[in-house]
Amino acid sequence: MTRVLFVEGRDESALRAFALGIALPWRLLARSEQGLYLLEVTHPGEETESAAAALADVRAWTFDVLDERPGE
Secondary structure: OOEEEEEEEOOHHHHHHHHHOOOOOEEEEEEHHHOEEEEEEEOOOHHHHHHHHOOOOEEEEEEEOOOOOOOO
């Protein structure tokens, strides 16, 4: 089963620094009009999940992928 970690915050540089420090697939998304950033990390381990939860001024969630449509 695939797990995906989402880390939401307003500090782009902090989320980018966190992402660059992990050796996992990730994407950094932006909602510019709200000054909001979302880091998506695929296959996080417990250590990565704990580290994300410990970051200041962020919210972090981990989800299990139940189903998905493959890309073309």
